[in-house]
Amino acid sequence: xxxxxxxxxxxxxxxxxxxxxxxxxxxxxxxxxxxxxxxxxxxxxxxxxxxxxxxxxxxxxxxxxxxxxxxxxxxxxxxxxxxxxxxxxxxxxxxxxxxxxxxxxxxxxxxxxxxxxxxxxxxxxxxxxxxxxxxxxxxxxxxxxxxxxxxxxxxxxxxxxxxxxxxxxxxxxxxxxxxxxxxxxxxxxxxxxxxxxxxxxxxxxxxxxxxxxxxxxxxxxxxxxxxxxxxxxxxxxxxxxxxxxxxxxxxxxxxxxxxxxxxxxxxxxxxxxxxx
Numbered sequence: 001x002x003x004x005x006x007x008x009x010x011x012x013x014x015x016x017x018x019x020x021x022x023x024x025x026x027x028x029x030x031x032x033x034x035x036x037x038x039x040x041x042x043x044x045x046x047x048x049x050x051x052x053x054x055x056x057x058x059x060x061x062x063x064x065x066x067x068x069x070x071x072x073x074x075x076x077x078x079x080x081x082x083x084x085x086x087x088x089x090x091x092x093x094x095x096x097x098x099x100x101x102x103x104x105x106x107x108x109x110x111x112x113x114x115x116x117x118x119x120x121x122x123x124x125x126x127x128x129x130x131x132x133x134x135x136x137x138x139x140x141x142x143x144x145x146x147x148x149x150x151x152x153x154x155x156x157x158x159x160x161x162x163x164x165x166x167x168x169x170x171x172x173x174x175x176x177x178x179x180x181x182x183x184x185x186x187x188x189x190x191x192x193x194x195x196x197x198x199x200x201x202x203x204x205x206x207x208x209x210x211x212x213x214x215x216x217x218x219x220x221x222x223x224x225x226x227x228x229x230x231x232x233x234x235x236x237x238x239x240x241x242x243x244x245x246x247x248x249x250x251x252x253x254x255x256x257x258x259x260x261x262x263x264x265x266x267x268x269x270x271x272x273x274x275x276x
Contacts, residue, residue, distance in 0.1 A: 011252030016049030055094030141190025
């Protein structure tokens with residue numbers, strides 16, 4: 001069954017995060033058990049998630065890499081269970097490994113979400129090209145082990161823009177349709193607090209790349225740098241503030257942990273602006 005994908009250009013679309021990991025920064029392994037991850041995914045769908053983003057490798061700062069085999073053992077049973085219970089569910093597989101991409105696609109994944117923008121695995125570009133499904137290209141400076149070790153930029157927004165422009169060009173030249181490319185500036189992935197704030201302030205600049213734009217600011221540590229002693233599970237208000245900033249700047253896709261609350265905030269904001 002081929003799912004009917006949402007129109008990424010229209011938005012706003014909410015992508016609900018499902019971490020099938022023991023060490024993610026945001027939920028501390030709450031959904032490492034596949035059964036719990038499955039039920040969490042269905043709940044996020046009920047709460048208003050347009051897309052379910054399933055990941056089996058933590059890419060938080062300092063995280064150790066996971067083998068593709070271990071990653072697949074975590075995520076494939078969850079994808080299979082979701083598709084069996086809800087065939088219409090739109091699933092994104094959060095991976096930087098081509099073999100995991102293949103297995104996820106074969107089991108019904110609709111979107112590839114790669115934090116390395118298809119640079120980690122030389123086979124990934126061919127996998128996306130053959131599948132002809134949407135791909136999310138994210139900017140990350142370095143890798144999860146090194147990315148927060150004094151990242152430096154002259155102009156963070158322009159440098160991310162140039163990087164994503166180059167990655168888009170590589171994909172398009174390989175045969176991937178530009179409408180199937182979504183870009184993510186990578187909040188928190190090799191960025192300081194000031195970098196993250198600059199990105200959020202100027203995020204509409206990325207529209208000039210001609211691709212749909214994703215913002216993943218949910219529960220990120222920059223919120224705690226602004227509001228000290230705020231652990232990840234207490235960053236809802238800050239996450240929604242960042243999401244509303246993105247909404248005002250016409251971001252199309254929002255990757256969030258708290259789907260129900262974000263959907264409510266968006267509904268109220270949109271209702272207000274429809275009165276104008």
